[in-house]
Amino acid sequence: MKQLKRNKIGLYIGIAAALIVLVALYAVTGQEAFIRTTLSGLTLGSLFFLVAAGLTLIFGLMDVLNFAHGAMFMLGAYIGWQFYTNPTFIFGMLPAVLSLSFGLLLIPLIKPYLIALNLSEKLQKNLPKLLYVLAALAALVAFWQFDILGLAKTAMVAATVTNVGNPLAEISAQEPMARFWIRPLMLVISGLLLAVAVSKPGDKSQFAPREKIGKNLILPIVLLVSLIVSILVREQAPQIVLLMNGNLRFALSIVAAVLFGILFGAIIEITMIRPLYIRPFFIVLMTLGLSFVIRELVQLLWDPLAYQMSRPPLFATVGKAATSVGEWLRTGSSTINISGVIFPTYRLFVILLGVVMFIFVTVLMTRTRMGMIIRAGVQDPQMVEALGINVKQVFTLVFALGVALAALGGIGAAPFLPINPLMGDTYQMQGFITVVIGGMGSYVGAFVGALILGMARAFGDYYALKLSLSPAIAEASTVIIMIIVLLIKPRGLFGKKE
Amino acid sequence: MSGYIELPNTLLSVQGIDTYIGQFHILEGVSVDVPAGAITVLLGRNGAGKTTTLKSILGLTPPRTGKVIFEGVEIQGKRAFNIANMGIGYVPENRAIFKALSVLENLKLAERKKGDLERHESLIYGLFPDLKRLEKLPGDHLSGGQQQMLAVARALVPDNKLLLIDEPSEGLAPILIQEMMEAIRKLKETTTILLVEQNFIMASKLAERFVIIDDGRSVHSGLMSDLVLNEELVQQYLGASIKTRVKEAK
Numbered sequence: 057m058k059q060l061k062r063n064k065i066g067l068y069i070g071i072a073a074a075l076i077v078l079v080a081l082y083a084v085t086g087q088e089a090f091i092r093t094t095l096s097g098l099t100l101g102s103l104f105f106l107v108a109a110g111l112t113l114i115f116g117l118m119d120v121l122n123f124a125h126g127a128m129f130m131l132g133a134y135i136g137w138q139f140y141t142n143p144t145f146i147f148g149m150l151p152a153v154l155s156l157s158f159g160l161l162l163i164p165l166i167k168p169y170l171i172a173l174n175l176s177e178k179l180q181k182n183l184p185k186l187l188y189v190l191a192a193l194a195a196l197v198a199f200w201q202f203d204i205l206g207l208a209k210t211a212m213v214a215a216t217v218t219n220v221g222n223p224l225a226e227i228s229a230q231e232p233m234a235r236f237w238i239r240p241l242m243l244v245i246s247g248l249l250l251a252v253a254v255s256k257p258g259d260k261s262q263f264a265p266r267e268k269i270g271k272n273l274i275l276p277i278v279l280l281v282s283l284i285v286s287i288l289v290r291e292q293a294p295q296i297v298l299l300m301n302g303n304l305r306f307a308l309s310i311v312a313a314v315l316f317g318i319l320f321g322a323i324i325e326i327t328m329i330r331p332l333y334i335r336p337f338f339i340v341l342m343t344l345g346l347s348f349v350i351r352e353l354v355q356l357l358w359d360p361l362a363y364q365m366s367r368p369p370l371f372a373t374v375g376k377a378a379t380s381v382g383e384w385l386r387t388g389s390s391t392i393n394i395s396g397v398i399f400p401t402y403r404l405f406v407i408l409l410g411v412v413m414f415i416f417v418t419v420l421m422t423r424t425r426m427g428m429i430i431r432a433g434v435q436d437p438q439m440v441e442a443l444g445i446n447v448k449q450v451f452t453l454v455f456a457l458g459v460a461l462a463a464l465g466g467i468g469a470a471p472f473l474p475i476n477p478l479m480g481d482t483y484q485m486q487g488f489i490t491v492v493i494g495g496m497g498s499y500v501g502a503f504v505g506a507l508i509l510g511m512a513r514a515f516g517d518y519y520a521l522k523l524s525l526s527p528a529i530a531e532a533s534t535v536i537i538m539i540i541v542l543l544i545k546p547r548g549l550f551g552k553k554e
Numbered sequence: 555m556s557g558y559i560e561l562p563n564t565l566l567s568v569q570g571i572d573t574y575i576g577q578f579h580i581l582e583g584v585s586v587d588v589p590a591g592a593i594t595v596l597l598g599r600n601g602a603g604k605t606t607t608l609k610s611i612l613g614l615t616p617p618r619t620g621k622v623i624f625e626g627v628e629i630q631g632k633r634a635f636n637i638a639n640m641g642i643g644y645v646p647e648n649r650a651i652f653k654a655l656s657v658l659e660n661l662k663l664a665e666r667k668k669g670d671l672e673r674h675e676s677l678i679y680g681l682f683p684d685l686k687r688l689e690k691l692p693g694d695h696l697s698g699g700q701q702q703m704l705a706v707a708r709a710l711v712p713d714n715k716l717l718l719i720d721e722p723s724e725g726l727a728p729i730l731i732q733e734m735m736e737a738i739r740k741l742k743e744t745t746t747i748l749l750v751e752q753n754f755i756m757a758s759k760l761a762e763r764f765v766i767i768d769d770g771r772s773v774h775s776g777l778m779s780d781l782v783l784n785e786e787l788v789q790q791y792l793g794a795s796i797k798t799r800v801k802e803a804k
Contacts (some may be wrong), residue, residue, distance in 0.1 A: 428663050432652040438614055439650040443664050444638035444712065552654070 070549065081515060091397045093518045094511070099403040101510025102410025106465030107487035108494070108502040109417055110458025116434040116497020118451050120329060120339050125462050126484025127347040128320065132313040132463025133470040133479060134354060137365045139309035140470075144210040144294040146312065151290060152198070153319070154283040155240040159247015160254075161279060164272045167255040175258030187253035191246045198242035208357040240287060306368035313467035314460045321459030325452045351477045362474035371402035371471070402471055409468050410506075413461065417499050430454060434497050486513075489534050493541045495551025504549060509534050565590040565746045566611065566716055571620030571630070573603075573610045580606045581617065582770040586748070588716065588763075593738070593747045595761035595778070597754075597792060603770045604750040605647055608718045611748075612644055613637045624716070639666060643709030647720040647750075649701045653694035657685055660693055660704055664711035671711050678707045681737045699730040706737060716746050723753045735760060754792065758782050766791045 082090045107129055114120050122128075138145055175183065289296075297305060328346065332338045366372070370388045377391040377398045378384035384392050384401050392401045421427035429450050433440045441447045465483065473479055490509050494501025516530025541549060566588040573581040581603050588594045596604040609615040611622055613634040622630040629637050638644065652660050661671050661678070671678075679686045682703040688696065696704065702722060709717050722738065723731045731753070738760055741747060751757040757764070757778075764781050766774040768791050781787065 425662075428655060428659050431654040432660075432663055435652055435654060436650050438634075439644075439646060439652075440663075441634045442612055442614060442638055442644040442646070443708070444635050444666050445663075446633075446635045448633075 085515075085518070087395075088397055089518065091394060092399060093514045095394070095397070095399050095403065095407070096517075097511035097514030098407045098410075098507070099510070100513055101507040102407050103465050103469050103483060104486050104490050104509050105410050105503050105506035106413060106461050106468065107483045108490035108506050109413070109499055110461040111487050112491045112494065112497055112499060112502045113417075113430065113454055114458045115491065117430055117437070117454050118329075118333070119336055120455075121343070122455075122458070123340060123343040123484070124324075124347040124350060125343075125458070125487060126480030126482075127350040128317065128459045128480070129462040129466040129469075129483050130354065130477060130480035131320065131350060132317055132466025133473075133475050134358065134466075135316045135463070136309040136313035136467030137363065137470050137475050139297070139312040140305055140365060140368075142210055142294065143297050143312075145207050147286070147290045147293045148207045149204075150286045151240045151283060152243055154279055154286055155243040156195075156247045157319075158276060158279045158283055159244050159249075160251050161276045162248065163251045163255055165276065166251060170252060170255045170257040171260060173258050180256070180258040183257060184253040187249045191249035191253065194242045194246035194249060198239045198246065202239065205357065236287070240283065302369040302372075306370075310464065310467050313463045317460035317463030318456045320463075321456035322452050324459070325455035329455065330448065330451075354477045360477060362476040365470045365475060367402055367471045371400070371405065400472070406468050406472075409464070413464065414499075414503050417461075421499060426450075426453070486534060489538050491548075493538050493548055495545075495548030497552070498548070498550035501548055501550030508537060512537055563590045564588065565625065566748065567621075567623045568607070568611060569621040569623065571607075571610055571617035571622065573606055573615050573617045575606070575615055580615075580770055581610060583620070584610075584767060584770070584772045585775075586765045586772060587775070588746060588748050590746050591742070592762040593742055593749055593760050594763040594765065595749045595751050595757045596765050596767055597751070597757060598767040599791070599793060600752075602767045604767050605720055607767065608644070608720055608748070608750060611637075611718060612642060641713060641715040643712070643714035643717045645705045645709050645717065645719040645722065647724065649698075649705040651693040651696065651701045651704055653692065656690055656692050657696070657704055658689045660708055661685075661711055664708045666712040670713070674710055678710050681710075681740060682707055698725050699727065702726060702730075702734065703737075706734070710741070714745060716748065717741065718748050720750045721752060722749070723751065723756050731756060754788075 085093065107125060111122060111125055114122050135146065286293075297308070300308075324346070328342055329339055332342060367390065370385070371390055373388045374390050376389070377393040378387060378389035378401070379393050381392070383389065390401060391398050392404065393399075419427075421431060429440060429445055429447075433447060433450060437447045440450075462480075466480070469479070469483075486509055490502055490505040492505075493508060494503070494505030512533045513530045516533040517527065519525070520527045520529045545551065564587050566586075568584060568586040570583050570585050571581055572579070572583060584603065584607050586594070586596070586607065596607060598604050606615055610617045611624075611629075613629070613632055613636075617630050620630065621628055624637070624640060624642070627640070629640065652663065655663065665671055684700060685703060685707055688700060693701070693704070702725075706719065706722065709719075719738070722734050726734060735756055738747065738749070742760075749757070749761060751760075758781070761778045764775065764778050765772050766787075773791065774787060
């Protein structure tokens, strides 16, 4: 009880200190500049939160420092931008992704039967190796002479200045259908071979319950249907998407980026991070290497250039600033007048996005069983497992959730930041500082830390400009804040005692 | 006596398991038979491998060789959550109460099916009435005794056929030890219990059977009533200081 009281007192002191700082800034800066800088700070803070929330959850639960988080933020921006500008690439690649995952998702279905097989020890050892090679060969056949780069360039063409008004002009010629069917088919086979190899046929020490086949069947069937649909609509879909209302298209590109984040995060966790949990240091090197690979691949696909994504119509009408939210929603004005300050409406949307995601994470963590498992797992994953909960599965879900939040941050930032292969790096750095300030593993800490950092950077930039100091002041300010916080509370503002 | 005789109504049978933690060979042939409906206690000096035996059964530190048979099914090598879901509850030595969760959430988390807690509410709050009052309190505000009760209560939420209870009396005040003993005795009516207990008096009053583990090996097993009379054996494996306590226990 004593501790509870002390925590509360600390909280009050913190709130009081924050208010004093804000009032002081208000007095020194003046009303107009204060409101503008605060709103900028909130925009930045919102993006920092989206990056830091994933980092802190992943670190808290699995002790994984994900150095590829910034690269995942950047990928989210690219995927969203692609979907919004010209989704030919995404719809072109979708059948490949779906067919490979379809094969892999059959694992729980076939595993009980594969384990029951009677194989000699030698065969048990060598069969998976052979299957891996065959799977790689099948995948190679599937992508043989497949022009991925050409497909990727379609959106770039649409993004060039001359084609702004007509994104449909340059959709590349499609492969003949007959040849195309072979590719997904080979990938399904490749996925199946992988699934068999991963199941370790004949290895009876494994455990695979057979009774839940009906439940295991749902996901593969859904995937199979969407695979067939994705093959059939792959030529029409990009045009349908491009002809729809711009706001709806933007909403869908957010969905696309988030779905991509979930899928990508799950794949990375299962294939690369899971085997390394016993060697935490290797995970740092692995994720760092992964971020380089992702960056180079993006440069290969879309060239080392910076792109500007056009803002969706709701935030695009240039001209007189809207005077109220109602007027903005009606006219789609690009700026809004907030008590005398002209502020871009899109940035308000980013602030809203951050707040909504904070509420989402709070509800998830405090109101759901999943959240309970995460909070318990942060302290003692072994005991959670001893209660009969599949902790590895929870790890995968949390990693996927974290990456999805980063990808959401990426697409959220895309309409007002230049999209380039390095765009995630700053946010990753600030994300780590946010996590340290807020306390490892605490999403509330990530939120508060993100707000503090966003404000520090915004006011740092403002004063650097005003007093003609080096703009590095703003960047240094976040590190200085981190040092001060660590001196007072070594575990961060909301860090728990071990 | 490191061999084993399978009893007719054996619920759990551990047969010659070897367990390594890192590169350390902790268990070098432990065999334990747990008959259904009774309390079996693991005895032995500190560091003998009692806790590791429990963890090996549950798959938290999987044994490298040997067999663990639960209800006629070999469970060694399975993942811990699968083993737990077969109906094994675990009360660890350090209690492992989730500090960020309230008492109620701690219990809810242990549910395997929806409504598990509701069905066993009367049993749990009957044994530990204090917990009802503390429902909303976060785990890190509980006293040691309250934490121990919550740890046992947590293992009662799902339908468990076997409870692995590690040192329930450790660090408890004498009056609480009494309460805990009562609770465990009541639990025996419905489940089977494998207990690790340093407190020889408590162990001798509760358990029907014992297994002595020494230096990673199971060296003796039998009826508790025989052990209490065998001062030599107790002195040899459990230390001289216990000798006087044996007399008390008698």
